[in-house]
Amino acid sequence: xxxxxxxxxxxxxxxxxxxxxxxxxxxxxxxxxxxxxxxxxxxxxxxxxxxxxxxxxxxxxxxxxxxxxxxxxxxxxxxxxxxxxxxxxxxxxxxxxxxxxxxxxxxxxxxxxxxxxxxxxxxxxxxxxxxxxxxxxxxxxxxxxxxxxxxxxxxxxxxxxxxxxxxxxxxxxxxxxxxxxxxxxxxxxxxxxxxxxxxxxxxxxxxxxxxxxxxxxxxxxxxxxxxxxxxxxxxxxxxxxxxxxxxxxxxxxxxxxxxxxxxxxxxxxxxxxxxxxxxxxxxxxxxxxxxxxxxxxxxxxxxxxx
Numbered sequence: 001x002x003x004x005x006x007x008x009x010x011x012x013x014x015x016x017x018x019x020x021x022x023x024x025x026x027x028x029x030x031x032x033x034x035x036x037x038x039x040x041x042x043x044x045x046x047x048x049x050x051x052x053x054x055x056x057x058x059x060x061x062x063x064x065x066x067x068x069x070x071x072x073x074x075x076x077x078x079x080x081x082x083x084x085x086x087x088x089x090x091x092x093x094x095x096x097x098x099x100x101x102x103x104x105x106x107x108x109x110x111x112x113x114x115x116x117x118x119x120x121x122x123x124x125x126x127x128x129x130x131x132x133x134x135x136x137x138x139x140x141x142x143x144x145x146x147x148x149x150x151x152x153x154x155x156x157x158x159x160x161x162x163x164x165x166x167x168x169x170x171x172x173x174x175x176x177x178x179x180x181x182x183x184x185x186x187x188x189x190x191x192x193x194x195x196x197x198x199x200x201x202x203x204x205x206x207x208x209x210x211x212x213x214x215x216x217x218x219x220x221x222x223x224x225x226x227x228x229x230x231x232x233x234x235x236x237x238x239x240x241x242x243x244x245x246x247x248x249x250x251x252x253x254x255x256x257x258x259x260x261x262x263x264x265x266x267x268x269x270x271x272x273x274x275x276x277x278x279x280x281x282x283x284x285x286x287x288x289x290x291x292x293x294x295x296x297x298x299x300x301x302x303x304x305x306x
Contacts, residue, residue, distance in 0.1 A: 003104045004080040006039050014041065017075040017118050021067035021236060024060035024253060030068055030097075039081075039102040043068055045095045053177070054257050059228050063277055065097045066232015070148075071118055072100045073233075074240070078115040080105055087229045098229060112147075113240040121239055124248040127210045128283025137245060141282075144241050145218060149227075150234035151274065154216045159267075163215055163255065163279055166264040170254035214282050215252070217265060219274035231277040242282060252279040 004010065015032055023029060029049040033042035043065050045058075055061055069085060076083040081102040090096050133141075138154055145152035155163060218235055220227040242249050255261040256276055265276040 006036065006102060010079055013079065014072055014075050017071040018043070018068045020118055020121070021064065021071050022123070022239070022251070023064035023067070024055060028064075029061050030065055041072060041100045041102070042096055043072075043098045043100070045097055047095065054174075058225070059256075059277070060253070062097065062225050062228030063232040063235065066229040066234075067236040067239075068232075069098045069100060069229070070112065070233040070236035070240075074111060074113045074115055074118055076100065076102055077109050077111045082106070082109045087226050097225075113237055114244040117240040117243040121243040122287060123250040124285060124287055125250055126248075126286040128213070128248060128281075128285035130210060131284050133214055133247065133282060137247070140245075141216070141238050141241060144237045145234040148234035148237055149220070149230040150277070151219045151221075152216050152234070152238060152280075153219060153274070154214070157212060160212050160215050162267065163217070163252070163265055164209075164213070166255035166261045167252050167279070170258055170261050173258060174254060209281075210283060210285075216280045216282060217274075218277045218280060219266075220277060221275070223275040227275070228277065235278060235280070238280065246284070247282055248285050248287060250281045252281055255279070 011034065018030075018032065019028060027049045029046045031044040031046045033044060034040070035042070045061055045065070069087075073083040073085065082105045084101040084103045086099045086101075088097060089099050142152045142154075216238075218231055218238070220231050239249055255265050256278055262276060265279060266274055
């Protein structure tokens with residue numbers, strides 16, 4: 001099998017797919033490097049774009065980079081390579097979070113996700129319809145997360161209320177916390193090419209959410225940086241599959257930023273052993289767009305009856 005050429009158009013396509021990945025508050029906290037001799041892409045943390053108040057441990061940073069890595073894998077396979085991924089490959093270089101080597105494809109490598117969905121995935125902050133996701137689709141989304149080493153737990157009615165209430169409380173704290181307010185100001189000036197329509201948990205619908213929202217908690221068994229990177233790949237795999245199936249999504253990440261509220265989300269994900277990484281809101285409704293983001297404002301999660 002003839003290996004494709006790593007020329008400028010291929011590199012541009014890979015990087016374009018990478019920056020289409022979701023990131024907390026759209027700050028895109030990553031930098032890229034390339035080792036041409038080994039055809040290895042490096043994904044590094046951008047220290048000047050990290051948000052310590054909202055992400056003291058770097059969990060959201062790693063989650064975002066995991067999404068980047070997954071997009072690189074999808075496009076690499078589409079272009080004819082077999083991606084070989086290493087997470088945290090150099091202890092002496094803590095900013096180097098992942099590498100993706102573009103190996104010769106010695107066999108037919110299955111695509112980890114839809115190439116077209118990479119370019120069409122957007123967050124939607126519109127309220128969704130009350131049509132429930134089919135059980136078989138829920139199963140496919142759960143399997144997608146599990147393939148990447150994470151779990152996706154759909155919440156029941158009581159658990160959904162618990163997560164929504166925790167999110168409201170997190171928003172209340174964020175509005176009162178000066179450091180978090182500063183993070184929001186920074187993020188609005190740092191959005192990238194897809195940033196204006198991407199997953200920004202600090203910008204919520206001025207329209208009320210559907211009642212009840214269909215929520216799923218993405219969890220891992222452990223809570224180490226490698227787990228966060230795997231969770232990010234699981235998140236993007238789920239989002240691309242949802243996009244491919246005509247399902248809209250957005251993130252409710254606020255509660256995960258606060259330790260005590262994160263415990264409440266953990267309780268909603270079947271036990272404290274699960275480590276929640278983010279909450280995904282899913283449903284059928286209008287697609288996200290630049291206009292969607294431009295017409296939304298910062299405000300509490302509400303329901304029609306409230």
